[in-house]
Amino acid sequence: MATVDLNDVRKVYAGGVEAVKGVSIAIPDKQLCVLVGPSGCGKSTLLRMIAGLETISSGTIAIDGKIVNAIGPTERDIAMVFQNYALYPHMKVYDNMAYGLRNRGTPKAEIDSRVRSTAKVLELSGLLDRRPRELSGGQRQRVAMGRAIVRNPKVFLFDEPLSNLDAKLRGQMRVEIKSLQRRLGVTSVYVTHDQLEAMTLADMLVVMNAGLVEQTGAPLDIYEKPASTFVASFIGAPPMNLLSLSTGSSATELERKLLGLAPPGGRAATLGFRPEDAELVADAEDRSGALMLPATVEAVEPVGAESFLHCSAAGNRIVIRVGGRTTAKPGDKLRITATAEKLHWFDQGGRRLDSASPSF
């Protein structure tokens, strides 16, 4: 139904805070694009600029190929789900959902059928006569979703819609949002700081940091080839282990050995590997061409299906995932290995080093 194109979008707030520092994203039709990043990185600002709630300091935003910089939120034909839901407290659920349709002059009979069918999809049929304060958090969330869906807009915008729910409900709603979005085929932009939510929902993932895009791509591509140490440590839980290695004369023997595994060019400064890509090996064993890292266990976190070993290695803290139960206990000396293709290398500035470096 619509594409959303951001071209070098910037936002400087009245106080001089530069919240968004030049972001370009092209969201194809029907895709669910997730903006993820730490709190304060400018995600909400960017979303609100797409909504028309904030002015665009420079750059352009186009919806369906049409530049909307000068168009107010009323005319953009978008729907937004707010973090606090922003339900109209003095209106019943029915009227909350009908409000947008009424404002656009939809005939009464059509409003009624659309509100009722949307309510049915979201299992709100029995709640249409309630006021928002008579609903649970999860129900309010559904009403907020319903209010967006019923209008059948060009674009859905979500600003951390699940962060006020408890963990179980959040998991449920995540699945539901994804399948609804698929079925309705409405281009969506979804903002979250939760990397798990981002990974599971996104068709297209945009990792943001300090007002800039760090990486754009399919979630698993980003997971497998993080473009920077920031992305590497932000996507994935527990995050990727990053060992900063000193180069040159101050390097220890271990560091020199590790750096030997790096791609040629000698610019490598940080070695990364994911907790699940590491294995424990017996003392005697030595695999050439693979990572061999002595480590000391400092804490053990059994989660049930797996356990996490928090260790210190080469002066860094790292985490290793082992399946099932483990007999390891604090103080144990281990040797960790990972095959060369599971290693990630980053330069001094934190940029990824690759033979075929992704061109983002």
Added chain:
Amino acid sequence: MLDEETKLTPRVVFPNKVLPYLLVAPQLAITLVFFYWPAGQALYQSMLRQDPFGLKSKFVWFANFRKVLADPAYLNSIKVTVAFSLATAIVAMAVALLLAVMAEKVVRGKALYRTLMIWPYAVAPAIAGMLWLFLFNPSIGSLSYVLRSLGIAWDPLLNGSHAMILLVSAAAWKQISYNFLFFVAGLQAVPKTLIEAAAIDGARETKRFWTIIFPLLAPTTFFLLVVNTVYALFDTFGIVHAVTGGGPGKTTETLVYKVYNDGFVNLILGDSAAQSVILMVIVIALTAIQFRYVERKVHYG
């Protein structure tokens, strides 16, 4: 173990049994001397009838009330009072709301603008009345000059409607500041995201105001309606006295002003007392409404 209530409202416990009574005594004394005693006197007076020379009085039970309530002049005064109070409350609130909405939009000098808006509240009612009286005086008033040059035969001294308009303007003007303060606070309490959600839902500014903001201001509006009505009913004696003195004829003689006129000018003490007792009943009723609905405000959310 403390029960829930004592934990939430800690009580001061005095070791001395007499001290607490001593501490409330001044308050009690004032209430007794300045309220219960005159109220009792009024009640007693309202059942007496004096001869024209004030030499003898006779206890007549409710005859004064019957007489007052059957008096066309009193019924006229009720009409005048209702019209005056409603007009004053509505004008004062409408203007204040308009100003508050506009103040919300002011970006620079917001504080100055608000301070200036609040000043009229500090003006004494009689002074406010004099101010308006002079502005609209048919012979010397600068604004009546303007009105007359616009072709309006402005004469509040002879025309009852003009007198009423002048009175309402003066009374409302004084109350606008107070209402303005409450509306500004009320507007600030409306969550910004609701207005944004409504904008995204396709509602333009005017529509947003009437469908979202105004309904959410309902508790404030209701509170102000009661306060303004009480003000117009009972606190406007000074303004009436200064601006019209109840005239021309009896076109602006409100209930409170009639009590004064009958009692202190015409010296019909029994009737005047009966009227003040009726007013007292109205005050008690309004206060009850205020306590019942306003103190425990209509809450959304």
